Amino acid sequence: MSKPPLSVVVTRRLPEEVQSRMSELFNVTLREDDSPMSREELQAAMQTADVLVTTLTDRIDAPLIASAGSQLKLIANYGAGFDHIEVEEAHERGIMVSNTPGVVTEDTADMTMALILAVRRRIPEGLAVMQSSPEDWAGWSPNALLGGRIAGRKLGILGMGRIGQAVARRAKAFGMEVHYHNRRRLHPAIEEEHGATYWESLDQMVARMDVLSINCPHTPATFHLMNARRLKLMKEDAVIVNTSRGEVIDQAALARALKSGAIAGAGLDVYEGGASEFEELRTLENVVLLPHMGSATHEARVEMGQKVMLNIMTLDHGNRPPDLVIPSML
Template sequence: MANPRKVLISEDVTGAGIDRLKGKYQIHYDPDLWKKVPELEGMIPGYDALIVRNQTKVTAGLLAQALSLRVIGRAGAGYDNIDVPAASREGVVVAFSPEENAVSVAEHVFALLLALARKIPGADKSTKGGGWERKKYHGFELWGKTLGILGLGKIGFRVALRAKAFGMRVLAYDAYLSSTSLHVTESGALLTSFEGVLAQADFLTVHLPLTPETRGILNGEAFRKMKKTAFLINTSRGEVLAEADLAQTLKQGEIAGAALDVREKEPPGESPLHGLDNVILTPHTAGLTYEAQEKVVDAVAEDVDRVLSGQAALRYVNFGTPKKRAGDDW
């Protein structure tokens, strides 16, 4: 193929979808390029597509140098690492995979929820150490408990459906939905206020996007509105939760426990949360199943291919086809 389009992959994005792109385009794959910002800035002018996960910071400055860029493919649902308004001004499509990992994340929520309710990590550690502490590791049934969901989108909705199978009562807060929205009526969730969910939930699961409004929304003030017996689970974005406030809340016994798959900073480094027995931590793996990642990579590769082939992306944040800029020779 004469003068093939060029695709730059700056993080660990591999799979059959990428293999198919290699058959049509010139691919440069460097899973650590996101760490080497000057090198990334030097390379980006010559590429038509950029594929990232959540580590590459696609800033306005980087986009201004991306003279040939037509599409950014975000392998995942969140896109807070991409300056979408700047991409739109530059005419660049921001494609993503909005629900390809949603089932995996919803299942991970229940893995964490059950581990909290039944004290599984502590019981496992104790038993492997020679203990047999049955009384210490009494747990709780999910049947009849109230699950509070913050954000009833593609993942929150799937969590609600699974909660029904466990016989749970489901409350939800979502600033963008009404009581007649499909995700509300079909999940059986009762839509209520943010404060109402906090006050009534036995288990609170967070599925909020990171926006100026949601950054730090779960802080000391919010935690004080929760039941002392409540458990908190966050698989959305680490920055929606103030970790220092959570650590203090847990130490003071103001809520019963927490499970976090996402952190304010990733990797997090030292944290007071790491020494608490009533905290379960996983390294942002809720969406990392073999099935989900195959679907995520297939989706982003398909949309990058569509844009580079002159078609509209199917899954996008801003627009489906690139906007021609002055001086472009597309």
């Protein structure tokens, strides 16, 4: 007798192609609207599902995991980041956690370069002028909206993993000098490929860069890695860009530095806390804010779904999911 299909609950509305294929493969409960599940809905799902498909808006903490039913085998995260899931608690209770690494690399690196260009060349300010009343633009002027060239500038990459290296490839093509700080130094051949200079001291690298790109994950070790002290080390004409996780930067300290002119600008696609937490940043002209668009391409979101389904199917066949997250990765 064949075993029944896995019971899968999806916490957010996913691309239609992904949902259709999931419906064919599993006994799936889909989210009809695009709102996040409440805590009560998450708890109910974890008490009945074999697999819970989560997104970064779902805070799966220790109490929720403790309340899960014995049938819950896998938390299959739709996304590469997993700092919103208590992985160690899940591991201790025999619940596996998987993610979708790799598929967002190129899109996130594209967005990083877009933010660097947007901040250095003041693109949003120019766009605002052209979208306002016609009389607000007096025509071309030699001194209007002067930005900064990026060719020849020093780019410091904090976190030289898949995405950091993809950013390095793009920056090199734009004529930037590539520097990086990483938990471990890369192989010399990789450094040579990217023309990248390694800095063992983050403080020393930060103090010398024209642009700093945050591309490391959020872990206990990287929380507020860019704190008030390190932000003060940056040059006054430097800019910082973050497409990774908001918690890596002390956001309150960043706002103070931007307001005081201690650093020239910032481009942010991720934030620490909710909307109220970055309200102050909205008022600053030297900041470009995006609504977490790093992986927002149709291709990436479909490929993320394919990764989720592969992890679930591998589990269903009695094997270890290929994208398993283990506590040692934290």
